[in-house]
Amino acid sequence: MLPELVEYILDFLHDFDDRGTLLSCSLxxxxxxxxxxxxxxxxxxLRNSPFWHLRYPGVTGILSHRLNSLLNGTPHIARYIRALRIENSGFGTSCWLNSEPSFPQLLSKLSNLRNLALYAIRWEDLSEDRQQPxxxxxxxxxxxxxxxxxxxxxxxxxxxxSMAPNLKRLSLARASSYFEPEPDLPDDHRTLSKPATLDVLALYETILPENFTSAVSQYLDITRLHTLIFLDNDTYVSAAxxxxxLGQTGTLQRLELGDIPEPTDFDLRLIPSLRQLSFVGVQMGEGQLSTAHLIQFLSGIPQAEDICIEVEIYSAWPEGIHWDVWAKLDxxxxxxxxxxxxxxxxxYWSESLVPCAPDSPVAMNELANLKAIFPRLSGNGILRVNLISALSPNSYM
Known part of the structure; x- marks a missing residue:
């Protein structure tokens, strides 16, 4: 089989997180x-469960322990690890990170890492030999x-x-109550390198403190952001x-929102460089979304050229979907x-319907119904409609 075809098949399985089949393919x-x-x-x-010590006595971080052992025997696998997520299962403590001997050894082997995610970790709770790696x-x-x-x-x-020389994306989630006074860092720490220049900043359930823009500028260069992501209402007011x-810098081109903000709280006229606007995970039901509200918000952004609305719909079949709630957007x-x-x-269809593929007759019929309520948008050629999935709620359980 051609190597290109092998790569295509495996990438497809990887996209669907079919680890069982991938494991079989490796054999x-x-x-x-x-x-x-x-x-x-x-x-x-890498995470820990309070119950795992019953099966693995004396090992506090079994996933770290087993992965480190694997890399000791097959070191070439370390370069395949591109993304690492470290989770602390407790609140206010990082005990398994401190007590698992393999943890610092494992981190030192990851020389090709692209993405790092840290969950519920307090820096001051980590011992020095954990902080260093x-x-x-x-x-x-x-x-x-x-x-x-x-x-x-x-x-x-x-x-x-800020010391990451090629950092391009920073995501902050649920950081609202965790902003503390700026650290009293030695002068040599502040001058080790120039701040990393971010391309993307994503904020989830995070209220920015008043000193955010001034404080963050000491560590990161956010004056060249081209993408900004806000996925909840809590962030809008504090982000003014x-x-x-960003309006002064003139580099921001794409904004991704999780809901429709009030224009008074979120004035996008401040950003004349903005061109692309996306609304992600909008849940649509009859009367659930005010299209008038959406149109009012968009009317205040005459510089936006590309609008994308990602819609989540929960519907019973065969009653069908009431697409006409969107008709005003024409x-x-x-x-x-x-x-x-x-x-x-x-x-997301009701439980009574067997999951159907996006190209099934039922799904294609609904897609045609959606396009039909936008005759003028369809006529001038700027409308794009994609059915990205059509699933039963049971498929996620």
């Missing part, structure tokens, strides 16, 4: 081993993306992250100073500055 022949291992080990999660990992030249989820001592992490700053055809309007639709 088929030598030609499949390397590509299968790349997919199997590309994304690693994490510090080295954060300063790795290959690291391009970091996510901090419910991590306290935020500015302490930020000062360390950030919008004003008025957007009168806005000459718009170049593209895209609907990405994810349908």
């Amino acid at each position: 088929v022949s030598r030609a499949w081993v390397q590509s299968s291992q790349k997919c199997l080990f590309s994304n690693i999660v 994490l510090r080295a990992l954060l300063a790795s030249p290959t690291l391009s993306s970091v996510r901090l989820h419910r991590c306290s001592t935020f500015f302490q992490f930020l000062a360390l992250i 100073p950030l919008l004003a700053l 008025d957007l055809s009168e806005w000459n500055h718009l170049r593209n309007i895209t609907f990405d639709v994810c349908v």
